[in-house]
Amino acid sequence: MALECVGGAVLSSFLGAVFQKLASPQVLDFFRGTKIDQKLRKDLENKLLSIQAVLDDAEQKQFGNMQVRDWLIKLKVAMLDVEDVLDEIQHSRLQVQPQSESQTCTCKLPNFFKSSPLSSFNKEINSNMKNVLDDLDDLASRMDNLGLKKASDLVVGSGSGGKVPQSKSSVVESDICCRDADKEMIINWLTSDTDNMLSILSIWGMGGLAWVCVSQEFDVLNVSRAILDTFTKSIENSDRLEIVHTKLKDKLRGNRFLLVLDDVWIESRPKWEAVQNALVCGAQGSRILVTTSSEKFASTMRSKEHELEQLQEDYCWKLFAKHAFRDDNLPRDPGCPEIGMKIVKKCQGLPLVLKSMGSLLHNKSFVSDWENILKSEIWEIEDSDIVPALALSYHHLPPHLKTCFAYCALFPKDYVFHRECLIQLWMAEKFLNCHQGNKSPEEVGQQYFNDLISRSFFQQSSKYEDGFVMHDLLNDLAKYVCGDIYFRFGVDDEGKSTQKITRHFSVSIITKQRFDGFATSCDDKRLRTFMPTSIEKLPDSVCNFKHLRSLDLSYTGIEKLPESTCSLYNLQILKLNYCRCLKELPSNLHELTNLHGLEFVNTKIIKVPPHLGKLKNLQVAMSSFDVGKCSEFTIQKFGELNFLHERLSFRELQNIENPSDALAADLKNKTHLVELEFEWNSHQNPDDSAKERDVIVIENLQPSKHLEKLSIINYGGKQFPNWLSDNSLSNVMSLELNNCQSCQHLPSLGLLPFLKNL
Incomplete structure (x- = not known):
C-alpha cells in the first residue's frame, strides 16, 4: 500500500x-x-x-x-x-x-x-x-x-515535495517601510487649513500595494449603521435609513471628526451621496479618508485623489530581504542574493507579493531551489486573476499546509477568523497529521497555523487582537484551487449549475438572501461542513447529513435541535453559541461518538444531556450553569467533562444540597477555565445550617491554579474559602466580592501578586 x-x-x-x-x-x-x-x-x-x-x-x-x-x-x-x-x-x-x-x-x-x-x-x-x-x-x-x-x-527539486525546514515565528508587521512621501502627503492633508466643511481624500492602488481587503457590496444602510455604531460605540438595529441618518446627523452636528472608510468598492455615485449627505453636519475641518483599489471608484467619491504607486526597486529588495533572510544566520549558497534580485523584479513592486516570495525562499538554502523558483512556468501565466507569485508560493507549500489554507475558501472576503476555531475545523476534517511524537492535534494545528502566518498567508487583524484575516488576493487564490467544493451562499451564487459538487457550505452573514433549504444549493447527503447564519429552524432532514463533520448554527434563531441530529455519526464539532432561543439539547447526544467539540455559549439551555460524560474526548464550551433549573444534569457531572471555553458562571448554588457534589465537579483540574463566577440567589435568607453548607460548598469548588478572574456573588457563608488565602491562586488578576454580607473579614489579598482589579 x-x-x-x-x-x-x-x-x-x-x-x-x-x-x-x-x-x-x-x-x-x-x-x-x-x-x-x-x-x-x-x-x-x-x-x-x-x-x-x-x-x-x-x-x-x-x-x-x-x-x-x-x-x-x-x-x-x-x-x-x-x-x-x-x-x-x-x-x-x-x-x-x-x-x-x-x-x-x-x-x-x-x-x-x-x-x-x-x-x-x-x-x-x-x-x-x-x-x-x-x-x-x-x-x-x-x-x-x-x-x-x-x-x-519532472525536473528534480521543482516540486513541493521533500522535507520542509521548520519556520520561525511570524514577522512583525508593525513597521511600514518605504512610504515616507505618502505619509507626509496624508499628514499635510489632515493638518492643512481649509474652508470646506468636509474634505475627502481617496487613496487608491491595485490590491497588494497595501494590505487592504475590498468589500464587494456598498450597502448604504449597512455602511451608515456602521459609521453610527463607531461614533456611538453601540449597535444600531434600525432597518430604516432615515432613522439611522437622523441619529447620525444629531451625533455629528457641530463636531469635527476624522472618518476612515477602508475597503471601499463603489461605482454608484448616488449611493455614496446618500451616505455623504448624513456626514456634512460636522464642523469645519472634518475629514474622510478612503482607501480603494481602483481610480474609477476613487473618482466616484468626488474627492482629492492620491495614487499609491508600486515600491521602488531598492525598497522592494529591502522588504523581500527582510522576509527571506530575517537575520537568522541560516546557511545559504552565496548565489542566492543574486537570484533573489531577479525574483524581486518579477514581483512588480507589490508588497504582499514580495513578502510572500521572501517567506517562501526563507526555508530554501540552496541556489538550485532559488533557480527553480525563478524559472517556474507559473510566472508566465496569463488571462488569470491569480497573481503568479502568490500561485508560486502556494505551489511550494508542503501538502498539509496547502490543504489547510485551501479550507479558508469557505470564508468570505474580509472575514475575521480565530485561530482556535480554524484549528477545530481542520481537526474535524482530519487535516492534522499527528505522527509528530507526542504532539496533540491541537499542538499540530498551532504549528500549521503559525507556518501559514510566517509565510504571509494569514495576517493578524488590525481590528481584533485575537482575529486573523487573509488578503483578498489570497482569498481569490484559495477559491481558485477549490472551485465550488467550498461554496459561500450569497457570495458565490453565480455558479448555481456546479453547486452539486459542494462539500463545505457557508452562508454569508451579510447576505440579504434567506437560506431556505438545500435542494437547490447543494447535495446535502455529501455535505461535510455547514456554517449558516440566517436560519430559524433545523429540519428533521438533517439526519441525511451522514458525512457532516462540522455543524455551526451559532447566532441563528433555532429553538431546538431535532433528535435526528444524534444520527450524524461523523459529526465532530457542534456549535450553538448565541442561539438565544435554544433551550435544550437532544437527550441522546452522547450517541455522537466522534463528537469532540460542543459549544453553547450564551444560550437559554436549561437541560443538558445526562450522559455526555461517556464521550471521553469531548470538550464543552458553555457560559453558565444554573444548578436550580437542571435536575438531570447535576453539578457533579462536570467532573466528567473537559472544558475548552475560558469562562463559566455557576448560578443558584444554594440548591446544592450535598456539598460533596461540588467536590465531584473537580474544578481544580479544569485548567482551561480562567474565569469563574459563583453566584447564589440574592433573595435567599439562609439559616445557620445553610450558611455552614455554603462554606463547605465554596471550599469544594476550588478552581485551578490557572484562574485569572473570580467573582463571588450573594455568598451566604460566614467566611471566604481557604483556597483564596493560601497562595494557590497566584495568577488571579481580577476579584469581585459582591453582596457577601455574612463575611466579616476579607481574605489575604496580599497573597495575590498579580491582582489589578478588586
Missing part, C-alpha cells in the same frame, strides 16, 4: 486518507465478508496510484490552464466520494461488531447492517464503488490529452 507522496504530490492529504481507510481492518473485513468483487478495491488502489503520479505537474499547470484546473477539482471531488464510501463501510462494521461480540446484545440494528451478501447496503456500496471507478477511469483517460507528466519525468 502506497502511503507516501510520489514526487511531492500535493493531493497526498486526500490520497493518504483514502489509502489508510482502504487498509483499515473494517474495510478489509467488509470485502472479505461479502460477495462484492474484491477486485473493485484493488482496481481503486491501482487507479489512485496511477493518477497520483501526475498530481504535482497538474498542480503547477492549473494556474495557466483552466482545463487542468477543472480536472483537479473533479479529482478532489472523486477523492471525497471515495472517502464517503469507505466511511460508510467503516461505520457499518463498527455497528455490527457489538452484535458479534455479545450474543446477549438486545440492541436492534438496521437490516442493512446485517451480514447478508445480498443486502441493500452491500449492493449500494458495490454500485457506489463502481461509480467512483468510472469517474476515476474518465479522469485517468484525460491525463495524456492534458499533457500531464509523471513525477519521474
Whole structure:
C-alpha cells in the first residue's frame, strides 16, 4: 500500500486518507465478508496510484490552464466520494461488531447492517464503488490529452515535495517601510487649513500595494449603521435609513471628526451621496479618508485623489530581504542574493507579493531551489486573476499546509477568523497529521497555523487582537484551487449549475438572501461542513447529513435541535453559541461518538444531556450553569467533562444540597477555565445550617491554579474559602466580592501578586 507522496504530490492529504481507510481492518473485513468483487478495491488502489503520479505537474499547470484546473477539482471531488464510501463501510462494521461480540446484545440494528451478501447496503456500496471507478477511469483517460507528466519525468527539486525546514515565528508587521512621501502627503492633508466643511481624500492602488481587503457590496444602510455604531460605540438595529441618518446627523452636528472608510468598492455615485449627505453636519475641518483599489471608484467619491504607486526597486529588495533572510544566520549558497534580485523584479513592486516570495525562499538554502523558483512556468501565466507569485508560493507549500489554507475558501472576503476555531475545523476534517511524537492535534494545528502566518498567508487583524484575516488576493487564490467544493451562499451564487459538487457550505452573514433549504444549493447527503447564519429552524432532514463533520448554527434563531441530529455519526464539532432561543439539547447526544467539540455559549439551555460524560474526548464550551433549573444534569457531572471555553458562571448554588457534589465537579483540574463566577440567589435568607453548607460548598469548588478572574456573588457563608488565602491562586488578576454580607473579614489579598482589579 502506497502511503507516501510520489514526487511531492500535493493531493497526498486526500490520497493518504483514502489509502489508510482502504487498509483499515473494517474495510478489509467488509470485502472479505461479502460477495462484492474484491477486485473493485484493488482496481481503486491501482487507479489512485496511477493518477497520483501526475498530481504535482497538474498542480503547477492549473494556474495557466483552466482545463487542468477543472480536472483537479473533479479529482478532489472523486477523492471525497471515495472517502464517503469507505466511511460508510467503516461505520457499518463498527455497528455490527457489538452484535458479534455479545450474543446477549438486545440492541436492534438496521437490516442493512446485517451480514447478508445480498443486502441493500452491500449492493449500494458495490454500485457506489463502481461509480467512483468510472469517474476515476474518465479522469485517468484525460491525463495524456492534458499533457500531464509523471513525477519521474519532472525536473528534480521543482516540486513541493521533500522535507520542509521548520519556520520561525511570524514577522512583525508593525513597521511600514518605504512610504515616507505618502505619509507626509496624508499628514499635510489632515493638518492643512481649509474652508470646506468636509474634505475627502481617496487613496487608491491595485490590491497588494497595501494590505487592504475590498468589500464587494456598498450597502448604504449597512455602511451608515456602521459609521453610527463607531461614533456611538453601540449597535444600531434600525432597518430604516432615515432613522439611522437622523441619529447620525444629531451625533455629528457641530463636531469635527476624522472618518476612515477602508475597503471601499463603489461605482454608484448616488449611493455614496446618500451616505455623504448624513456626514456634512460636522464642523469645519472634518475629514474622510478612503482607501480603494481602483481610480474609477476613487473618482466616484468626488474627492482629492492620491495614487499609491508600486515600491521602488531598492525598497522592494529591502522588504523581500527582510522576509527571506530575517537575520537568522541560516546557511545559504552565496548565489542566492543574486537570484533573489531577479525574483524581486518579477514581483512588480507589490508588497504582499514580495513578502510572500521572501517567506517562501526563507526555508530554501540552496541556489538550485532559488533557480527553480525563478524559472517556474507559473510566472508566465496569463488571462488569470491569480497573481503568479502568490500561485508560486502556494505551489511550494508542503501538502498539509496547502490543504489547510485551501479550507479558508469557505470564508468570505474580509472575514475575521480565530485561530482556535480554524484549528477545530481542520481537526474535524482530519487535516492534522499527528505522527509528530507526542504532539496533540491541537499542538499540530498551532504549528500549521503559525507556518501559514510566517509565510504571509494569514495576517493578524488590525481590528481584533485575537482575529486573523487573509488578503483578498489570497482569498481569490484559495477559491481558485477549490472551485465550488467550498461554496459561500450569497457570495458565490453565480455558479448555481456546479453547486452539486459542494462539500463545505457557508452562508454569508451579510447576505440579504434567506437560506431556505438545500435542494437547490447543494447535495446535502455529501455535505461535510455547514456554517449558516440566517436560519430559524433545523429540519428533521438533517439526519441525511451522514458525512457532516462540522455543524455551526451559532447566532441563528433555532429553538431546538431535532433528535435526528444524534444520527450524524461523523459529526465532530457542534456549535450553538448565541442561539438565544435554544433551550435544550437532544437527550441522546452522547450517541455522537466522534463528537469532540460542543459549544453553547450564551444560550437559554436549561437541560443538558445526562450522559455526555461517556464521550471521553469531548470538550464543552458553555457560559453558565444554573444548578436550580437542571435536575438531570447535576453539578457533579462536570467532573466528567473537559472544558475548552475560558469562562463559566455557576448560578443558584444554594440548591446544592450535598456539598460533596461540588467536590465531584473537580474544578481544580479544569485548567482551561480562567474565569469563574459563583453566584447564589440574592433573595435567599439562609439559616445557620445553610450558611455552614455554603462554606463547605465554596471550599469544594476550588478552581485551578490557572484562574485569572473570580467573582463571588450573594455568598451566604460566614467566611471566604481557604483556597483564596493560601497562595494557590497566584495568577488571579481580577476579584469581585459582591453582596457577601455574612463575611466579616476579607481574605489575604496580599497573597495575590498579580491582582489589578478588586
